[in-house]
Amino acid sequence: MQDKTDFYRRLNIGTGASEDAIKKAFRLAARKAHPDVNKNDGATQLFLDIQEAYKVLSDPTRKENYDQGRDPHDSPSGILTAFEYSQQALLRLEEPQVIYALVDILSTQDEIQISDDLPLNIALVLDNSTSMKGARLDILRAATKEIINDLGEEDLVSVISFNDRAKVLLDSQSKPSDIQVEAALNELYAEGGTEIFQGIEAGYEEIRKHPTLNYVNHIILITDGHTYGDEDNCIALAKSAADQDIGISGLGIGIEWNDEFIDQLCALTGGQSLFIHDIKQVKEFLVHSIASLKEAFSRRLTLEITPAPGVTILSSFRILPEAIPLPNQQLFSLGILKKHQPHRVLFEFLVNPIPDKIDQAVIASGEYVIKKKIRDQVIPFILERKLETDPDNLEAPAPEIFKAISHLTFYRLQEKAQQDIASGNPGSAYQRLLNLSSHLMAKGEDALAKVAMNEADYIKSHNNFSPTGKKHLKYGTIRLLLPDKT
C-alpha cells in the first residue's frame, strides 16, 4: 500500500486541506506542471500524477476512501476526464453567447500497467500511378522497407499498390523477411491512373484477414493524385472501416491530390491527413504514424456528445493526438487513445439565454467509449457551468484554452479566405490573408506568416490561390493547434 499522504503531497497541501484549498492547489500545481509549460523530463508524468490526485481528493466519497487507506483506483474506471472552459461561468444575458470547452480523456498510469499491449495491423496502400514515377517511387520504396523492418514480432503488415486497380504486393503477415519485402517492393512500378477506392478496399480486406479485436488496425494511404468518380464508394468504405475499428490516415504528396476529400475520408475514422510538398518527408510521416499507433492504449475511441436544449455545437476540433477539424456531427470516431497523452477535443458551443431560476446550466452531456481488447469501457461526462451576472467577475481564461482558440482563429481565417475565393470574392480573401499574416507574425510564426503574405499577393494578381498555397495554409494552421507542434 502506498503512503496515504502521497496524493496530498502531489498537490503540495496538508491532509486537513479544505475542498477550496484542494481546488486552488490543484490549479496552481497543474499549471506549473503542464507539459506545455514545463519542458523538463517527466513533466507529463508529474502532470498526470497531479490530475490523478485531484480526481480523488476533489470527490468526497473517493477522498474518504483514500483517507481510509483504500486503493483509490478501486471503483472508478482508471480513466480520467478533465475539462477546461473558456469562462468560469456563463453570463446572464438576454442574447445567445459562445462558450468553448477543452475536453480531455486519459488513462491513469496504473491502468496502463494492467492493460495488454495491442499489436498493430497495418496496411500500407501506396499510389503507383504514372505521376509517382522516378524519385517519388524510389524514396517511397526505401521508406516502406525501413518501417517494415522496425515493426515488432507480433505486428502485422501488408503492402498494396494501386493505380486503376489494386495489387497486393505483400500479404498481411508478421515479420516478413527482407527478401520478401524486397521482392514485393520491386513490383512497385509506376503505371496507370489513380483510383483510391481500389487501394483502400484491398487494404481493408487485408486487415480483415485477422480479427480486428486483437489489433490496432490502420490503413496508411499515400497518394499524389486526384481520384475520379469513386469518392462515394471511398466514403462508404471509410464508414464501415470505422465501425470495425480500422483507422485511415492519408498522406498527400505535391499539389494534385484532393485535400478536401482525403481529409473527409480520414476524419471519418479519426485518422489524420497530412500534406507534404517534398517526397523526402514521407519517411518522417510513416515513422511518426507507426510510432503514434504503437502508443495506443485502446484500438478505438468514440465520443458521442449531446448538447442540452437551447445549446448548439458550432464546431469541434480535435487537438490531440493529432489536430484535425471534426465533421459536423455528434458522434465522433476519434481513432486511438494513446497511453501517455490525453485525447483532447475543443468544442465551441452557442448557448441560448438561460432561464432566471437556473443557477447551474448543463451545456452538453457526453459519453466516451473506449474499445480495448475484449471489453468496451463507457465513460460518461457532463459539461456544465454556473451562471454569473457581472462580466467583470470573470477571470481571463487559462492559457491553454486561450491558445487553442487563438490558433483555431487562424484556421478559420484561411478557411474563410477559401470561401471568399469560392464565392468569387478575391478582394476579401486578399484582405483576410493579410490579416492572417499579421496575426501569425505577432505570434512569432514567421514562416507561415510569409506563406500567407505571398498567397495574398498571389491572389491579388491571379484572383485565386497558388497551387500549393491553399494546402500550405490549411495544414500549416492545423499544425499550429498541436500544443507541442510536432
Add this chain to the structure above:
Amino acid sequence: MITCKVCNNQEYHGVFFCGECGSQLAFASTEMVNTLVYPNQNRALEVDFTQTIPKKLLEDSTFILYSNEREEVIDIPDQNEFTIGRFVEGQVITPDVDLNEYEAYDMGISRLHATIRISPEKGKIFVVDLGSANGSSVNGYEIPANSEVPLNHGDVLSLGKFNMKVILPQDMK
C-alpha cells in the same frame, strides 16, 4: 453581441477573436496576440530613416510622421490631438496639419482626412479616419471610418495615396 473595433463585425459574447479579421475581442490583457500589428506590405518603404532624421528630434519627440518619398519629417504640432488634411481657401474648419506641399489633391487627401490622437494614459497613439472620400489605411489595410485604430512603430499610414511612416522613437531600441 460584441462589435469588432477593427472591422465592425458582430460576434457573440464569449467569442475571443473576430471571425472576420482575427482581431482579439476579449481579455486583451492576456496578451496572447498583439491584435493590431498590420502586415507591412509596403516593403518599398523599408528604408533606413535614422540617417535622415536629426538625432535631436528622435530624442525629443514621442511621435514622428515621416515621408519616405521626400525623406523628411512631416511638420506636426506638439499637441495630443490634431487633424490632418488639405487646406483650401475659404474653408471654415482648417486641418492642423496641411499636406498641400505633398500634392495633397493629387494624392486624394480630403480637407479633413484624419485625426491623430496621442493617449498618454493608454500609452498608445491612434488614428481616426474622419470619413474621408478616399479612405485611410494602415500597412495597406483599410481602416473603418470614425473609429480609433492604434498605430505601432514602423507602420505605414496612408491617407488616400499618400504614405507616411509612423516612428515612435521610444520603441526603436
